[in-house]
Amino acid sequence: EADIYQTPRYLVIGTGKKITLECSQTMGHDKMYWYQQDPGMELHLIHYSYGVNSTEKGDLSSESTVSRIRTEHFPLTLESARPSHTSQYLCASSPAGQGTEAFFGQGTRLTVV
Amino acid sequence: GESVGLHLPTLSVQEGDNSIINCAYSNSASDYFIWYKQESGKGPQFIIDIRSNMDKRQGQRVTVLLNKTVKHLSLQIAATQPGDSAVYFCAENTPLHGQNFVFGPGTRLSVLP
Numbered sequence: 001e002a003d004i005y006q007t008p009r010y011l012v013i014g015t016g017k018k019i020t021l022e023c024s025q026t027m028g029h030d031k032m033y034w035y036q037q038d039p040g041m042e043l044h045l046i047h048y049s050y051g052v053n054s055t056e057k058g059d060l061s062s063e064s065t066v067s068r069i070r071t072e073h074f075p076l077t078l079e080s081a082r083p084s085h086t087s088q089y090l091c092a093s094s095p096a097g098q099g100t101e102a103f104f105g106q107g108t109r110l111t112v113v
Numbered sequence: 114g115e116s117v118g119l120h121l122p123t124l125s126v127q128e129g130d131n132s133i134i135n136c137a138y139s140n141s142a143s144d145y146f147i148w149y150k151q152e153s154g155k156g157p158q159f160i161i162d163i164r165s166n167m168d169k170r171q172g173q174r175v176t177v178l179l180n181k182t183v184k185h186l187s188l189q190i191a192a193t194q195p196g197d198s199a200v201y202f203c204a205e206n207t208p209l210h211g212q213n214f215v216f217g218p219g220t221r222l223s224v225l226p
Binding site for chain 1: 156
């Protein structure tokens with residue numbers, strides 16, 4: 001069982017609200033990731049981090065931002081939510097280096113109305 | 114949310130039969146590959162991995178085959194069970210993407226009674 005947690009699991013929020021999706025891992029992993037996944041679709045990398053104070057944009061453009069102040073914590077923020085942000089957001093972590101699996105959280109399903 | 118990519122192909126198999134799920138990966142420099150299983154409402158779970166210096170690896174009821182010549186990965190599930198019903202993703206780890214995981218489009222496996 002992977003020790004990576006996302007909260008909330010489900011969120012319905014109005015347009016224009018600021019939201020933060022939480023992700024925490026207790027495995028001491030250096031690398032962390034955020035993926036976006038629409039229902040029935042593939043995963044797309046939107047942000048990743050190599051470690052504390054490191055944040056990088058992924059392959060898919062996103063209006064969200066991330067921060068990495070502590071190793072175990074990698075929150076994702078949307079300053080002003082829009083219906084187009086409705087999706088599932090998956091957080092993952094892995095040890096640094098090549099050839100190691102990424103462990104995923106259960107995801108946050110976001111609906112913006 | 115922004116929808117990029119194709120809807121998932123579906124594979125239907127009879128319970129007890131063997132399943133073969135295929136994946137074409139994109140980067141010849143990829144050196145590590147993982148198959149993930151994603152059940153409805155959950156994050157992806159690791160099934161089996163393989164490094165680029167191997168062409169076959171076996172686990173419990175699962176086998177992964179790697180053909181680097183044609184950049185093809187397959188997952189074989191023996192004696193498929195109802196609990197195997199899920200979406201299966203292959204992921205490649207490549208130095209050209211910051212050593213991040215790039216996911217394939219996924220295949221939905223339905224096990225018929």
